Each structure stands twice: as structure tokens, then as C-alpha cells.
Amino acid sequence: MMAKEKTVYVCNNCGQESPRWVGKCPSCGEWNTYVEQVVRKESGPQRVATGMDPVKSKPIALDAIETKDDPRIDMHDEELNRVLGGGLVPGSLVLIGGEPGIGKSTLVLQTVMKMSEKRVLYVSGEESANQLKLRANRLVGGGSGCLILCETSLEEIYTHIKNTKPEIVIIDSIQTISTEIIDSSPGSLSQVRECAVSILKFAKETHTAVILIGHINKEGTIAGPKVLEHIVDTVLQFEGDQHYMYRILRSIKNRFGSTSELGIYEMRQSGLREVNNPSELLLSEGHEEMSGVAIASAVDGIRPFLIETQALVSSAVYGYPQHLATGFDLRRMNMLLAVLEKRVGFKLAQKDVFLNIAGGLRVNDPAIDLSVVSAILSSNMDAAIERQVCMAGEVGLSGEIRPVNRIEQRIGEAEKLGFKHFVLPHNNMQNINSDRYKIELVPVKKVEEAFRFLFG
Numbered sequence: 001m002m003a004k005e006k007t008v009y010v011c012n013n014c015g016q017e018s019p020r021w022v023g024k025c026p027s028c029g030e031w032n033t034y035v036e037q038v039v040r041k042e043s044g045p046q047r048v049a050t051g052m053d054p055v056k057s058k059p060i061a062l063d064a065i066e067t068k069d070d071p072r073i074d075m076h077d078e079e080l081n082r083v084l085g086g087g088l089v090p091g092s093l094v095l096i097g098g099e100p101g102i103g104k105s106t107l108v109l110q111t112v113m114k115m116s117e118k119r120v121l122y123v124s125g126e127e128s129a130n131q132l133k134l135r136a137n138r139l140v141g142g143g144s145g146c147l148i149l150c151e152t153s154l155e156e157i158y159t160h161i162k163n164t165k166p167e168i169v170i171i172d173s174i175q176t177i178s179t180e181i182i183d184s185s186p187g188s189l190s191q192v193r194e195c196a197v198s199i200l201k202f203a204k205e206t207h208t209a210v211i212l213i214g215h216i217n218k219e220g221t222i223a224g225p226k227v228l229e230h231i232v233d234t235v236l237q238f239e240g241d242q243h244y245m246y247r248i249l250r251s252i253k254n255r256f257g258s259t260s261e262l263g264i265y266e267m268r269q270s271g272l273r274e275v276n277n278p279s280e281l282l283l284s285e286g287h288e289e290m291s292g293v294a295i296a297s298a299v300d301g302i303r304p305f306l307i308e309t310q311a312l313v314s315s316a317v318y319g320y321p322q323h324l325a326t327g328f329d330l331r332r333m334n335m336l337l338a339v340l341e342k343r344v345g346f347k348l349a350q351k352d353v354f355l356n357i358a359g360g361l362r363v364n365d366p367a368i369d370l371s372v373v374s375a376i377l378s379s380n381m382d383a384a385i386e387r388q389v390c391m392a393g394e395v396g397l398s399g400e401i402r403p404v405n406r407i408e409q410r411i412g413e414a415e416k417l418g419f420k421h422f423v424l425p426h427n428n429m430q431n432i433n434s435d436r437y438k439i440e441l442v443p444v445k446k447v448e449e450a451f452r453f454l455f456g
Contacts (some may be wrong), residue, residue: 004018006431007036008036008037009021009022009034009035009036009037010034010035010037010189010190010225011025011027011028011030011033011034011388012033012034012035012056012189012451013025013028013030013033013226014027014028014030014225015189015193015227016028016225018034021034022023022034022236025377028226029074033109035408037188037190040301048133048231057435063416064075065344069299069413070089070090070207070313071087071089071123072084072085072086072087072088072089072090073087073089073090073115073118073167073168073209074087074115075111075114075115076086076111076114077111077114077117077274077275078274079249079263079264079265079274079275079412080249080263081109082261082263083236083249083250083251083262084234084236084251084254084256084257084391085251085254085257085260085261085262086255086257086260086398088168088209088211089209089233089256090167090207090208090209091139091203091204091206091207091208091209092203092209092210092234092255092256093199093200093203093212093231093233093234093246093358094209094210094211094230094232094233094234094235094236095174095212095213095214095222095228095229095232095234095235095236096108096211096212096214096236096238097213097215097216097222097236097238098137098212098237098238098239099212099216099234099239100178100215101113102239102240102247103238103240103247103265103267103449104172104213104238105126105127105135105172105213106135106139106169106271106272107210107238107272108122108172108375109122109132109135109136109139109214110271110272112144112168112170113136113139113144113146114210114273115146115168116145118167118168119147119164119165119166119167119189120145120146120147120166120167120168120169120170120319121146121147121149121160121161121164121168121169121170122146122147122148122149122170122172122394123149123150123157123169123170123171123172123177123402124150124171124172124178125150125152125172125177125186126172126173126176126316126353127150127172129148129150130147130149133148133330135437138269138270138271139224139270139271143352146174146430147164147166148389152176152177152178152186153177153178153179153180154177154178154179154180154195154198154199155179155180157171158202159178161202161208167208167209167390168209168210168211169208169209169210169211169437170210170211170213170214171199171210171211171212171387172369173212173213173214173215173222174192174196174199174212174213174214174228175187175192175214175215175223175224177191177195178195179191179194179195179198181194182194187223187224189224189225191197191355192223192224192225192228193224193225193228193231196212196224196227196228196232198229198344199212200231200232212232221349229252229253232253233253233254233255233256234253234254234255234256234257235251235252235253235254236249236250236251236252237250237251237252237355240360240437241360244359244360245266245267246264246265246266246267246275246278246281246359246361247264247265247266247267247269247272248262248263248264248265248300248361249262249263249264250262250301251301251421256299258302259301259387260301260302261302261303262300262301262404263299264278264305266281266439269421274287278305279305279306279417280306280360280417281306281307282306282307282308282358282361283295283307283308283358283417289374289378289384290384291378291381291382291383291384291385292309292310292311292313292375292378292379293308293309293375293378293384294306294308294309294311294371294372294374294375294385294389294391295307295308295309295370295371295383295389295390295391296327296367296370296372296390296391296392297367297390297392297410297411297413297414297422298363298365298367298368298392298410299365299367299405299409300363300365300408300411302404302406302409304409304410304412304413305413306390306413306414306417307357307358307359307361307363308357308358308359309355309357309358309368309370309372309374309375309378310355310356310357310358310375311353311355311356311372311375311376311378311379312349312352312353312354312379313348313351313352313353313354313379313380314352315350315351315352315375316350316351316352317352318328319354321349321351321352322349322352322354323337323352323353323354324353324354324355325355325356326355326356326357327356327357327360327361327363328357328363328372329333329360329364330357332366332369333353333355335397336369336372336373336395337353337376338374339395339396340373340376340377340447341400343398343399343447344447344448344451346377346380347377348380351380352405353376355372355375355376364393366404367392367393367404367405367410368392369393369394369395370391370392370393370395370401370423370447370450371391371392371423373395373447374391374450374454377413377451377455378454379422382453383453384406385455385456388418388419388420388421388452389413389419389420389422389423389454390419390420390421390422390423391424391450391451392404392407392410392421392422392423392424392425393423393424393425393444394425395447399446399447399448400445400446400447400452401425401444401445401446401447401449401450402425402427403424403425403427403428404425405426407424407425407428407432408432409423410424411424411432411437411439411441412437414439415437415438415439419439420440420443421439421440421442422439422440422442422445423442423450423453423454424441424442424443424444425443425444425445426443426444426445428443429441429443435454
């Protein structure tokens with residue numbers, strides 16, 4: 001019977017469908033996000049082949065459900081295992097997103113090449129087998145039993161999966177895969193949604209772990225319908241600045257572990273190297289007599305590390321002062337400058353202020369406020385802060401130093417790297433046994449107290 005063509009309008013933001021164009025999406029509230037798509041509707045029921053026979057389900061009492069704890073799959077990568085919550089769960093669907101060229105394919109390929117004990121099928125819809133071989137030789141010299149398949153048809157992929165019976169399937173990327181039951185181009189909202197739903201069904205029925213690599217759009221979110229992130233079990237974001245060598249793997253969603261973990265990598269010519277102690281790499285040497293540098297103890301997720309806060313304050317050259325921040329929220333820096341002027345009495349209104357978080361990292365931890373204002377004041381006064389001083393504290397609008405979380409982990413990280421003094425909020429001292437630490441703890445209530453200790 002002839003196929004019928006049908007035109008629908010789909011929201012680019014949330015995937016909501018409408019029979020006609022509307023200006024404002026009734027689901028997510030965004031304006032002008034509906035685009036026209038042609039879908040082909042076959043007469044009669046359809047089902048995407050997943051290589052499995054249909055399973056009839058029936059309601060089961062919660063008490064009657066038997067559970068079993070399957071051992072997680074070791075990825076032979078401490079950072080990736082930590083972010084996943086201890087390893088890859090069999091039957092799970094993991095989505096890894098990131099900007100072009102950031103290293104998503106490199107991370108996945110070098111990881112599966114270490115897993116010689118597992119049968120892995122790497123499906124590439126973007127690169128040829130020759131390109132993948134060249135990359136593999138550059139990473140670890142080849143010699144892996146990983147199976148490579150260059151295919152974009154979902155039905156063909158299921159056929160090869162049925163023949164090879166892999167334990168782990170990699171799809172690079174989900175935006176290049178298409179199914180025959182949807183008459184639209186690969187990467188469209190309907191194609192991404194249908195393929196993701198079918199792959200999820202396959203993963204759960206066959207108990208096979210599947211890792212999807214996804215593109216992101218210009219807004220920085222994963223391309224395709226928002227429902228893609230709801231379908232998968234785990235969403236990992238691979239981020240970093242291409243001009244720097246550091247890469248950060250964050251867990252945005254994880255049904256099998258914490259979303260507070262993160263992994264840090266260093267990009268090299270031979271691939272990505274795990275960074276077990278990022279503090280040593282983020283701190284530069286030889287600036288004992290330099291002003292405008294302060295060391296902060298930051299926490300991202302549940303992992304503490306020390307970062308170097310750099311500031312430069314100079315007289316405004318062009319009449320209108322410039323405020324620029326790299327790796328730190330500019331609005332928060334302007335707020336801290338207002339606190340310094342109003343509460344502490346330092347006139348910075350006619351000064352250019354430039355702030356930089358060394359290493360190309362972007363930090364959102366409010367506990368580095370104290371190091372930011374200290375670095376700014378150090379540059380303004382041209383007075384260097386002692387190298388052996390580390391600090392953590394949130395600065396309030398009245399100039400008070402507010403308590404921060406995970407203070408014991410912050411102190412322990414500073415002590416491990418040989419710091420002698422740690423400036424912290426006074427209220428954090430209530431639950432700390434100072435006898436445990438060899439590092440000197442300096443509690444402060446106000447910004448002025450911290451400045452008196454730092455500059456005398």
C-alpha cells in the first residue's frame with residue numbers, strides 16, 4: 001500500500017509536535033522554535049527491528065520483583081569510572097556530549113581499546129575505518145580487538161550486532177544514525193528521537209551497555225530534542241578550552257551514581273591522560289615576589305583542588321574603566337568590587353580590573369571569592385601574598401566571610417601540597433578539630449581581618 005506523507009511542525013527546543021505552526025511553544029514556552037518536517041506514515045503498525053523478539057509485558061507486584069546486582073564493567077580509566085559511579089552498568093545507555101574537536105571520540109576510542117577482555121563494537125557514522133585506524137595508531141599503537149563498523153542505517157547496525165553479539169556498543173554519533181521508518185534526514189528531531197528510543201529498548205532487552213556520542217548546538221546544549229536526555233540513563237558533558245590542555249568530564253545526569261563527580265584529563269599528542277592530582281598542574285611555580293596572585297581551595301562536585309587566581313589592576317587608559325574576567329563570572333566580580341569599595345574603602349571605580357583563573361578552568365564555586373578580592377587588592381597595592389597561604393571563603397555584601405561546604409576536604413588538599421597557612425571563615429571552625437592538621441588555620445569574620453593577615 002502506498003505510503004502517506006504527513007507534514008508536522010516540531011519544536012527545536014523540546015520536541016513537541018503540532019499539526020500547524022505556532023509562534024510560542026505551549027510545552028516549553030520558547031518563541032519561534034517550530035520547524036516544518038515531513039514524516040512518512042505507513043499504513044499499519046510498525047516496529048523498529050532491535051534484533052529481539054517482541055516481549056509481552058504484564059504488571060508485577062513490587063514485592064515480587066527480583067533484583068540482582070550486576071558487576072559494573074571496569075573501563076580501565078579511573079576518572080571515567082569515578083564519573084560513571086564505579087564503572088559502566090550492563091544494559092545502560094550513556095550519552096557523552098561536547099563541542100567539536102574537544103576529544104569525545106578520542107576519549108571513547110582509547111578507553112575501549114584498553115578493554116581487551118570485552119567484545120566491543122564501535123559504530124562510526126562520521127569517520128571511515130582507515131581514519132579510525134590512524135587515530136588508534138596515534139593513541140596506543142593499535143593491536144586492539146575492538147570491532148569497527150562504518151554504518152549509519154539503524155536496521156543494518158542491528159543486523160551486525162546480532163551477528164557479533166558485543167558486550168558494549170559505541171555509536172559515534174547519534175545524530176548521524178537514521179531509521180527507515182522515518183522519512184527525514186539524519187540528525188532531525190524525529191530521527192534522533194526514534195533512534196534513541198529504539199536503542200534504549202535494545203539495551204534493556206539484551207542487557208548490552210551502549211555509549212552514544214552526541215553533538216551540541218551553538219547554545220552549548222546537546223543537539224536534538226530535549227527528550228534525548230530524558231531517555232538515556234547517564235548524560236556526561238566533556239568540556240574544556242581548545243587552547244588549553246585540560247579537559248573536564250562532568251556528570252549531568254546519572255541514574256546509577258552521583259552527579260557530583262568529575263574527571264580531569266590532559267590532552268596530549270598521544271591522547272588523553274588522566275590527571276589524578278590536578279592541583280599540582282594548576283599551580284605555577286616561581287611567583288613568590290609577584291603581586292596579584294592568590295591561591296584558592298575550590299571544590300567542583302565533591303573533588304577538591306587548588307587553583308591560582310590572578311588579577312591585574314591598573315589606571316583606566318581610555319577614560320572608561322574595563323572589567324574583564326576569564327574563568328569567573330563577571331557579574332560576581334563586579335559585585336565583589338562594589339563590596340571592596342563600599343565596605344573596605346578601596347577606590348577602584350576608575351581602575352581597569354582583569355581577572356584570570358589559571359589553567360583555562362571555569363570555576364563557579366563561591367568559596368573562591370576571598371582569593372579573588374585578595375588577588376585584586378594585592379595587585380592594586382602591588383604587594384605580593386605569601387606563597388604558603390591558601391584560602392577559601394564566600395564574601396557577602398556586607399563584607400562578611402560566609403562559611404563554605406566541604407571545608408575539611410579543602411584544608412586536607414592544601415596540607416597535602418605543603419601549604420603552611422589556611423584562611424577560612426570563622427563559622428567553619430565550629431566543627432573542625434584543628435589538632436588533626438599540621439597546617440595553621442586562620443579564621444576570619446570580615447574581609448578586613450583577612451587583609452590584615454595577608455598584608456599586615
